[in-house]
Amino acid sequence: MISAAIVGGTGYTGIELIRLLSAHPEVSIDLLTSRSEAGIRADEIFPSLRGISDIVFSDLGQDTLAALQKCDVVFFATPHGVAMQQAEALTEAGVKVIDLAADFRLQSLVEFEKWYNQTHACPELLKSAVYGLPEINRDKLANAMVVGNPGCYPTTAILGLKPIISLQNNKSERLIESRIIIDAKSGVSGAGRQASLALNYAETTDNFKAYGVTGHRHLPEIEQGVEQLLASQFSQRIRFLPHLVPMIRGMLSSIHLELTEAGTAIDWQHEFETNYASEAFIDVLPAGSYPDTRSVRASNRLRIGIYQNNERRELTVLVVQDNLVKGAAGQAVQNLNVMFGFDEKLGLNAAPIVP
């Protein structure tokens, strides 16, 4: 049994972490901190937790760090910029850190500061931080002290491209043309638990729109994923356009690729199935079927559909996940499992909720 703390935890990522960790047989949530909600039981804010967890939000003031240092692992379910303030003191005390915000996602200080408008507080630690995508970084995660939990969109994009870029890296020529279009769609919970006119029910329901055309923070993270994580030998130009779907949870990324002549010779359905054969949470659907977001609702599974049209040189990859689970809290728990040597599926076995 390991001792975990959650810093923050009043957002959707936070409640999802509490929900998942409460059912984890090897984790005890011993500390839940929040300045604004100190003294209040979590189940007062989230009545769904009544009978599930007795934990109380606390604010220990100057003693907070000392209390966190007694835990085995600290999750940061906070705004960007919080985890990096405390990560060094924690890791020096031997505590592992999993940040669900963006402090440890981008390896490039320049990119981080450009997109997040702040100076990084611990650039040295950033170098040793591991990008928390177990399907790619499993080995590094096993020994990581600091993990940057991926953004939701990048998780779908990078895992949707992995088998393609990996295979291409083994070839002497391109299998896909340079440009990759990622047309992505997310449920509203991805925007967080906040009072916001733009997120008001009457503003978002029966409505659909794009956003971030001129630049979204997840674009450099996807580019980093393709260049560094997947180490693409050929340059790939990524185009990323997110949309807001009137649904609570769920994310679908439609990846449009153009096959080269060589690329048409590949059986991509087979390639994806092979590449992900041993992954517990990656489900490559049978040819001809479509992934829908509800098929992963409240679960850590990510499903992929592959559609190859050699005549038109089109390869389409559709990726779905629950943005709050595989796209956030579930992936954080999966990372924890790898970091502490547990079975990767521990606490993440629950079936999706349909309907």
Next chain:
Amino acid sequence: MISAAIVGGTGYTGIELIRLLSAHPEVSIDLLTSRSEAGIRADEIFPSLRGISDIVFSDLGQDTLAALQKCDVVFFATPHGVAMQQAEALTEAGVKVIDLAADFRLQSLVEFEKWYNQTHACPELLKSAVYGLPEINRDKLANAMVVGNPGCYPTTAILGLKPIISLQNNKSERLIESRIIIDAKSGVSGAGRQASLALNYAETTDNFKAYGVTGHRHLPEIEQGVEQLLASQFSQRIRFLPHLVPMIRGMLSSIHLELTEAGTAIDWQHEFETNYASEAFIDVLPAGSYPDTRSVRASNRLRIGIYQNNERRELTVLVVQDNLVKGAAGQAVQNLNVMFGFDEKLGLNAAPIVP
């Protein structure tokens, strides 16, 4: 052509007024005031108005009153307590006032102050103000200078009870027992256009709840409607419970009544049809059919279903309306039509939007 001003107008009631008045052949919106949005075109805030209205929000400061005094009618689409500050200066200048908030709904100062936590600014004017329910107050409205536009729930409740109380008033004995249960359900737009965690899409979708069990401001308004407007000769005890439905527009009030022996002798379907035979906006459905909220979406119609079960002594009245139209802006325009002697349907002919 009459000259109209809208004070406020950045909320859902405001945009609905702009939408309806823009299509009204006898009204010109000449002034639209807002402190927070001064200088901004209405269609910047509500792009749906692009090509429909060129009007700009203005804040004339100390000159506002003078400008309003040049109009024929001023609508207040403001929070409670604003209209009563300006109503006297306007009526003295001969300007008619239609308040879509609560300042002129409750005739009792005591009740007003109890439920709205403020002192009434113009109690004298309140005495001559007319409750803006044309189906009951048509004659008074014709000469009214100040109109209190009814609350959305009271509109359904009072119109749902009118034929019953009216008939009972003509009898020597009760037709319904004392207790009337109004179990009401409203779409989310009724809570207004505001940044609010409780109204966040992810909080309200796929969710249903009651609120205001211990007291809702519309209860005294419904009670006043039964006692004064309908002048019930027998005392009726009203119970009112509102609920929040995950839909944008629409309101359904389920009115549960218990018939007396005498009440079972009445053909209530016939009674409702007769009572409302000449009303353009009140639609009594054929026996056996159910009103649903979408059947009045974006329209000023209010539909009523009657279900009589003599064996169980039950009379159920189901009333639907669009809370933003017959429950707010549409009724305000209907009041304007009566106040200025126009055909009551002018500008309110549009068909509901289905699906």
Next chain:
Amino acid sequence: MISAAIVGGTGYTGIELIRLLSAHPEVSIDLLTSRSEAGIRADEIFPSLRGISDIVFSDLGQDTLAALQKCDVVFFATPHGVAMQQAEALTEAGVKVIDLAADFRLQSLVEFEKWYNQTHACPELLKSAVYGLPEINRDKLANAMVVGNPGCYPTTAILGLKPIISLQNNKSERLIESRIIIDAKSGVSGAGRQASLALNYAETTDNFKAYGVTGHRHLPEIEQGVEQLLASQFSQRIRFLPHLVPMIRGMLSSIHLELTEAGTAIDWQHEFETNYASEAFIDVLPAGSYPDTRSVRASNRLRIGIYQNNERRELTVLVVQDNLVKGAAGQAVQNLNVMFGFDEKLGLNAAPIVP
């Protein structure tokens, strides 16, 4: 480990049973029958089950009964009228039966035949069948061979009334007046998994309506619950009006009661808390808070809010549940746990899904 079969299982109740039983540590789903889907894997119809269950729908024709007779328990997730055809042969073979349809809910043959338009196939067995509401019938369930799993609405109604009727039964006078109004609201999944124009997305979304005013099959079941199950010493007249809410899962019943003078002397909040103190799945909310349906989404919990207004003699009880879990499949699993002597919470511990 017990061996379970599910007859039917292509509906929402069926997939929910598969989801819950797949996570149950003491149950193995060994047989899943369906004539229409024979030979097809369950996860082809419900891709959410991919990686969760490998089970295949089968149709054994004449051998079906023999195969079912080898199980320990058979769930019927079928239309009304199927379970009663096979129940005798199963119980004679020592197999326990849990029917999620209505065959064993109504004890009165007359009522059954009136409301379900069919002759009961095994009236003798019906006499010994137990109504599967563990919070009331726990003892009888422990030895039951045939269980009629309650309807969704009756579950909320009966459990919402239990502490009141129980206390009243201990008194010499009424605590509540005769008439009880149950104004109930259900999500659309309650109508089942079917092709239906009335259930088409574009017909039900952004829409709200009542149905069944003139008679709903759950009314006699609620009446039976009050008269027989709760054994009310005073007659109570039940009025029941269901509504359709544009949400997938969830049910809220608003129970309107009128307190007698004696009834106002009771602290009903305390009474409910005491009555349900030892129940794992019944959660009486703290005074002043409201239950919303999402707080029980995908869980077997049922939450109750109590609102007492002595001045107006009003007692309001609000009950929420997930209609597919506590209102159907979850309750069936809870019944199984009682029938087989397992911890009642086994397999039913999962936290609700919020947001």
Next chain:
Amino acid sequence: MISAAIVGGTGYTGIELIRLLSAHPEVSIDLLTSRSEAGIRADEIFPSLRGISDIVFSDLGQDTLAALQKCDVVFFATPHGVAMQQAEALTEAGVKVIDLAADFRLQSLVEFEKWYNQTHACPELLKSAVYGLPEINRDKLANAMVVGNPGCYPTTAILGLKPIISLQNNKSERLIESRIIIDAKSGVSGAGRQASLALNYAETTDNFKAYGVTGHRHLPEIEQGVEQLLASQFSQRIRFLPHLVPMIRGMLSSIHLELTEAGTAIDWQHEFETNYASEAFIDVLPAGSYPDTRSVRASNRLRIGIYQNNERRELTVLVVQDNLVKGAAGQAVQNLNVMFGFDEKLGLNAAPIVP
């Protein structure tokens, strides 16, 4: 006043036509035919029409054609393949035909038969039929006897590309690279008014998915639009992927284009504004703002947002419309206005419904 008939009319396109034509000052709906609903008032099926239209569905059997021949114009709101059976007899009688299905959309018999699996009944008439996109074919429509009303997706695609292809046609070199990605999203009403499990509320809500990856009937129509209607001098390869959004009405097409060096020299915002300056129903949004589907709800407007990124050579065009209005019935009325010489906006002035 012209006399119109609607054949079919029990679907969403049909009710939308009835709604729009009922408010059209120059059109009288004199005949509404349906075999299945003959004898039934339209407002029995669509109660929203109560008080709006008294029309009754009729089935005149062998006399139907003669009755249709007495009208000035006949709308076919029928499945594919119906209009072409009657078009010749109608045009020979001098009656104009507007088909809202696909019989007269594709000029190529080969393509028609490939995608719609039927032989065309009147290939000669097809040659003279006009594709009903007034913004491109206004002149031809003025004299057209048969109009093929465009598909919903093609309307957004072709109008979203028109200014680009038009400008490119005036240049000696490409402005955009060959490949055009149209990632489109539609509300559920686009699938029609039908009983269908896949369209059941509980199946589609809180869910998102793609469909038609391997081929959708609107692809050849879009290709025809680019090649013939816009007469692109350079070949453009179109890729089209539709998705289903959990909303009733609304369609957004995200068009991803890659600019050539020459293309980056163009100010595309200006180009679109200029190109559409005189169009009543095409609204090019100011730079930097996003179109959302609700901003055109229930209206014939189509709004376009332009996003140019020269550094990345990206041009993104976002197009929204109401799939039932500009994407179907509204465009049909617009076509009627052009065909009969009315002001193009007649009957189509209503403001969108927001919220």
